[in-house]
Amino acid sequence: MAEIAWIHAALTSARPQAISALLRYFRDLDVAEEAYQEACLRALKTWPQNGPPRDPAAWLIFVGRNVALDQVRRQKKQTALPEDDQLSDLDDAETEVAERLDGAHYRDDILRLLFICCHPDLPSTQQVALALRIVSGLTVKQIARAFLVGESAMEQRITRAKARVAAANVPFEAPGPVERAERLAAVAAMLYLVFNEGYSASGAESDRRRPFSEEAIRLMRLLLRLFPTEPEIMGLLALMLLQHARAPARLDAGGQIILLEDQDRSLWDREMIAEGLALVDKAMRHRRPGPYQLQAAIAGVHSRAAQPGETDWAQIDVLYATLEHIQPSPVITLNRAVAIAKLRGPEAALATIEPLEQQLSGYFYFFGFKGWLLMQLGRSREARAAFDRAIGLAGSASEAAHIRQHIDRLMREGEQAAAG
Amino acid sequence: MHYAILCYHSEEVVMAWTKEQNDEVMGRLEKIRQRIAKEGKLGPVARLLPTTAATTLRKDRDPPLILDGPFAETKEQFLGFYIVDVADLDEALGIARELGEANPGGAFEVRPLAVYYPAGV
Numbered sequence: 001m002a003e004i005a006w007i008h009a010a011l012t013s014a015r016p017q018a019i020s021a022l023l024r025y026f027r028d029l030d031v032a033e034e035a036y037q038e039a040c041l042r043a044l045k046t047w048p049q050n051g052p053p054r055d056p057a058a059w060l061i062f063v064g065r066n067v068a069l070d071q072v073r074r075q076k077k078q079t080a081l082p083e084d085d086q087l088s089d090l091d092d093a094e095t096e097v098a099e100r101l102d103g104a105h106y107r108d109d110i111l112r113l114l115f116i117c118c119h120p121d122l123p124s125t126q127q128v129a130l131a132l133r134i135v136s137g138l139t140v141k142q143i144a145r146a147f148l149v150g151e152s153a154m155e156q157r158i159t160r161a162k163a164r165v166a167a168a169n170v171p172f173e174a175p176g177p178v179e180r181a182e183r184l185a186a187v188a189a190m191l192y193l194v195f196n197e198g199y200s201a202s203g204a205e206s207d208r209r210r211p212f213s214e215e216a217i218r219l220m221r222l223l224l225r226l227f228p229t230e231p232e233i234m235g236l237l238a239l240m241l242l243q244h245a246r247a248p249a250r251l252d253a254g255g256q257i258i259l260l261e262d263q264d265r266s267l268w269d270r271e272m273i274a275e276g277l278a279l280v281d282k283a284m285r286h287r288r289p290g291p292y293q294l295q296a297a298i299a300g301v302h303s304r305a306a307q308p309g310e311t312d313w314a315q316i317d318v319l320y321a322t323l324e325h326i327q328p329s330p331v332i333t334l335n336r337a338v339a340i341a342k343l344r345g346p347e348a349a350l351a352t353i354e355p356l357e358q359q360l361s362g363y364f365y366f367f368g369f370k371g372w373l374l375m376q377l378g379r380s381r382e383a384r385a386a387f388d389r390a391i392g393l394a395g396s397a398s399e400a401a402h403i404r405q406h407i408d409r410l411m412r413e414g415e416q417a418a419a420g
Numbered sequence: 421m422h423y424a425i426l427c428y429h430s431e432e433v434v435m436a437w438t439k440e441q442n443d444e445v446m447g448r449l450e451k452i453r454q455r456i457a458k459e460g461k462l463g464p465v466a467r468l469l470p471t472t473a474a475t476t477l478r479k480d481r482d483p484p485l486i487l488d489g490p491f492a493e494t495k496e497q498f499l500g501f502y503i504v505d506v507a508d509l510d511e512a513l514g515i516a517r518e519l520g521e522a523n524p525g526g527a528f529e530v531r532p533l534a535v536y537y538p539a540g541v
Contacts, residue, residue: 278473
């Protein structure tokens with residue numbers, strides 16, 4: 001393997017810390033990114049000869065800072081002086097070393113860099129694109145390809161998003177505990193968006209977007225290293241790992257999604273599942289349940305079942321009940337009804353979901369599930385009506401095919417249950 | 421003489437390896453492991469999950485305190501180990517050198533065992 005590939009891994013891993021420190025020095029995202037790029041070019045020149053330094057991030061911060069300062073000095077001859085506060089104590093190498101020893105600083109730097117990507121005015125896809133560009137260092141070309149847009153359009157979007165976050169003026173002082181917790185929650189939600197852009201892709205997009213899920217997991221691990229005692233952060237990382245572990249079994253040869261109960265479970269990634277389960281265990285010890293932990297625990301129950309028939313539905317029912325309590329939503333109740341159907345039969349499940357019809361009138365899965373329950377109760381005419389409604393809600397041909405596949409299985413099962 | 425070869429590396433860097441890089445390293449290590457095993461010199465081998473999955477029990481107090489994360493905050497993390505049964509330090513270092521060529525970066529701590537209970541004893 002070329003030495004360069006290993007240097008790239010070192011540069012990738014150092015990027016969030018290096019860019020976020022440079023951002024704090026220069027208070028300008030473009031300057032920070034350019035300084036980092038320049039430092040990387042120098043790294044690619046010198047590291048192959050001398051080997052990578054023991055602390056690549058510190059090396060890149062130091063070199064990047066000096067490069068940018070040189071440029072500031074050169075520009076000073078041509079333009080007005082920058083504001084004093086932007087240049088205060090930038091030349092002091094000792095402060096840099098002292099700062100590196102200050103873990104909280106480094107933690108807040110990275111958190112800030114991620115947080116500026118979560119600007120509430122930005123549509124979620126722009127938050128995702130911005131984070132992938134700035135924090136992960138994916139190229140505009142890679143991001144554009146994954147989102148199926150032209151490179152120049154993506155370039156424009158990212159530039160606009162950067163201008164928007166620059167105008168937002170996220171303060172550079174260390175945040176207080178409440179603000180830090182709020183930032184952490186916003187960043188976690190944004191990383192889950194990044195993950196889902198990869199995870200929910202099907203067909204031709206899935207390969208192009210797989211790196212998104214992997215990147216979200218990498219950044220989530222980084223976040224957990226910075227905030228090692230936060231159960232919801234453990235929970236979200238666990239949730240990502242447990243979902244991503246199924247990726248090899250999730251799509252058929254045609255790129256269509258295979259439902260959980262139809263997946264070949266021998267294809268699931270056992271190492272990822274082990275890590276996810278360990279994190280769920282760790283999180284639960286804190287006795288501070290939250291939505292991510294509960295969803296991860298539910299995913300964990302599914303991953304422990306070697307066959308769909310071995311699924312511990314009682315456990316899933318309890319977990320969904322807790323989730324309903326913390327975060328009531330009709331979709332969660334609908335999911336819980338699946339466990340209720342397995343445990344207490346179709347009648348009980350139907351009673352659980354009937355009050356949801358109004359709220360879930362646009363959700364095909366609701367009508368598919370309702371049809372399945374009705375089939376089992378031998379009410380096949382009503383079941384058909386529900387299935388037709390589900391197919392009517394398909395947004396695209398591939399979605400319709402997916403729903404039909406789903407419904408075919410439900411009808412088969414319903415008939416079997418009614419007959420048996 | 422039993423030695424432990426303890427593997428240290430920057431976890432962040434290892435996590436940033438591409439799947440291809442990771443598979444390549446694991447493939448090269450597999451070959452070396454098989455050869456040493458054939459010579460009857462290989463004991464248990466483990467690759468550990470990331471330190472973010474670790475829990476630490478501080479038993480210097482009563483009751484013990486359970487903390488999230490690894491025991492030590494270090495630049496390079498403890499990521500795995502090999503147990504080898506060799507004639508002397510030179511041989512252990514030879515194996516470590518060979519494993520190191522297959523797995524660039526980081527460090528191996530080569531440390532003799534005082535007590536060793538193979539599985540099931």
